[in-house]
Amino acid sequence: MNEGDNISHPPVATRCGFIAIIGRPNAGKSTLLNAIMQIKLSIVTKKPQTTRKNVLGIYTDSDSQFIFLDTPGLINARYEMQKKMMEYVSTSLADADVLIVVADLEKITDINEYFSDDFRETIKSFDGPKILLLNKIDTLRQRKDVLPFLSEISQTSVFSDIIPCSALNQDNIESVIESVKDYLPKGPFLYDPEQISTQSERFFVSEKIREQIFKQFQKELPYSTEAHITEFSERETGKWYISADIIVESKSQKIILIGKDGRAIKRLGQSARQEIENHLQMPVYLELFVKVRSGWRDSDIYLKSYGY
Ligand SMILES: Nc1nc2c(ncn2[C@@H]2O[C@H](COP(=O)(O)OP(=O)(O)OP(=O)(O)O)[C@@H](O)[C@H]2O)c(=O)[nH]1
Ligand SMILES: [Mg+2]
Numbered sequence: 001m002n003e004g005d006n007i008s009h010p011p012v013a014t015r016c017g018f019i020a021i022i023g024r025p026n027a028g029k030s031t032l033l034n035a036i037m038q039i040k041l042s043i044v045t046k047k048p049q050t051t052r053k054n055v056l057g058i059y060t061d062s063d064s065q066f067i068f069l070d071t072p073g074l075i076n077a078r079y080e081m082q083k084k085m086m087e088y089v090s091t092s093l094a095d096a097d098v099l100i101v102v103a104d105l106e107k108i109t110d111i112n113e114y115f116s117d118d119f120r121e122t123i124k125s126f127d128g129p130k131i132l133l134l135n136k137i138d139t140l141r142q143r144k145d146v147l148p149f150l151s152e153i154s155q156t157s158v159f160s161d162i163i164p165c166s167a168l169n170q171d172n173i174e175s176v177i178e179s180v181k182d183y184l185p186k187g188p189f190l191y192d193p194e195q196i197s198t199q200s201e202r203f204f205v206s207e208k209i210r211e212q213i214f215k216q217f218q219k220e221l222p223y224s225t226e227a228h229i230t231e232f233s234e235r236e237t238g239k240w241y242i243s244a245d246i247i248v249e250s251k252s253q254k255i256i257l258i259g260k261d262g263r264a265i266k267r268l269g270q271s272a273r274q275e276i277e278n279h280l281q282m283p284v285y286l287e288l289f290v291k292v293r294s295g296w297r298d299s300d301i302y303l304k305s306y307g308y
Contacts, residue, residue, distance in 0.1 A: 015184035016065040017097035022089055022122065024114075025049050025073025027104040028135040031167040033057050033070040036177060040279075041197060041204075042070045043211035047222060049073060050214055052081070053203075053307070054088045060193040064181050067190065069096065074119055079297040084308040089122070098183045099123070099130045100176070101159070102167075106139040111152050123158065129183040132159040133176060138166040201280065202229045203307070208275040209244055209288070212268055213257075221256060224249040226296065226306050235285075242276065243287045247296055247306070254290045265290065 021029045025048030033042045033055065042055040055070040069092040072085035093099065101123055108114045115123075123130060132153070140146060154162060161179045165172040191198070209227035217225075231243035248254050258265045265288060273286040296302040 012063055013186055014063050014065070014188055015181065016067070016187045016189050017184040018067045018069060018092075018095050019098045019100055019180055020069045020071060020089075020092040020096035020126075021100045021102060022071050022093070023073060023102035024104065024107075024119070025075060026107075027073065027102040028167045029073070029102045030055070030070050032100075032102060032133065032135065032165075032173075032176070033068055035167045035170045035173045036066075036068065037196060039196065043207045043214075045211060045214040047214050049075065049085075049223065050211070052085050052210075054092050055207075056197050056199055058191050058196050058198075059177075060189065060191075061177075064184055065189040065191065065193070066177070066180060066184065074122060076118070080300065081297040081303060081308060084303060093122070093126050096126065097128060097185055098180055099126045099128060100133060100180070101130060102133045102135050104136055105134050105146055105164075106136045108146060108149050111149055129160045130158060131176070131179055131183075132162045133167075134162065134164040135167050137164045137171065138169050202232050204279055205229055205232065205242060205276050206244065208279060209246070209268075209272045212272045212275065213246070216264070216268055216271070217256065221248070221253055224253060224297070225257075228306050230289075239283050239285060240280065241285045241287075243289070246288055246290045247293050247302075248290060249292070249294055249296065251292055254292050257290050 021032060023029050030042035030044045030051050034040050034044065036059055037057045041057050043050055051070060051072045057068045059066045059068065071089045071092050074089065075082060077083040077086050103114065163172060163175050163179060165176060206227040206229050213225050214222040226247040228245045228247060229242065230245055231241060233241055235241040246257060248257060269286055269288050273284055276286060277284050293302055
């Protein structure tokens, strides 16, 4: 018997908890999740309302497990789809131990205007530690008028911590992680430390397609469009076949999506396939079909079948 075999070590005190990331559309919530995870998990575009469903990211260090929930930006819902988006925000708040509110320093001019009554109510409804991230500090060089806002916000007692950061440049993200860690409840890990999400590859693949639609098409079209995976199978060894329906609201949108001689849909398919291959780390054959489903954003049946 070796010396020391009988010495019992006290169990390492681990921490584990859920953190909801909320804020206005385009504030940088998904960019923040990706910066923390060090992997592109959640889709990001320049357009607001990119995120429609919660995206769950699990970040585990030596003694703590952080389960982040990226959520859709807070809006006044018009369509049934947007109501579902806001329900995702509510459920993530109900599940969370810690709240991160992401504010966009590039957009803020007036504290009362930025934190509208609805936004304040949502923040207030959360009963736990709240951390305010002042995101996009990299844009501040162009804006001195934000200084009064910073001093005003630092006087509020709503937030346990206020942290300036740049999710895009991955600046000060360690402070965000440290701050959250202080508030995580003590407890065992809920997931394997190697696991980074609980969501299916089908979900991430449909998100990659939607991301390219947001990037390649303008105006209302991305907002009226959904990507729905209909087949995800290994037809030949090592090569995956993915078939997806692209749902639009009208015939005219279908024409735009397909483009002259099918050029637009071809370009969309090529870039989506690249993103999917990067994500899955394997070769993929991607087939896209455009379908008109008028009123899908207000139809419970369609929304349900698209995973809302
Ligand atoms: N300059 C700058 N841009 C940023 C920063 N963080 C995010 N962005 C940009 O802001 C835009 C929106 O970022 P997202 O991460 O998609 O924002 P979001 O809050 O998830 O938006 P929704 O999903 O629409 O609610 C993108 O163009 C990002 O590149 C930052 O720190 N600095
Ligand atoms: Mg987002």
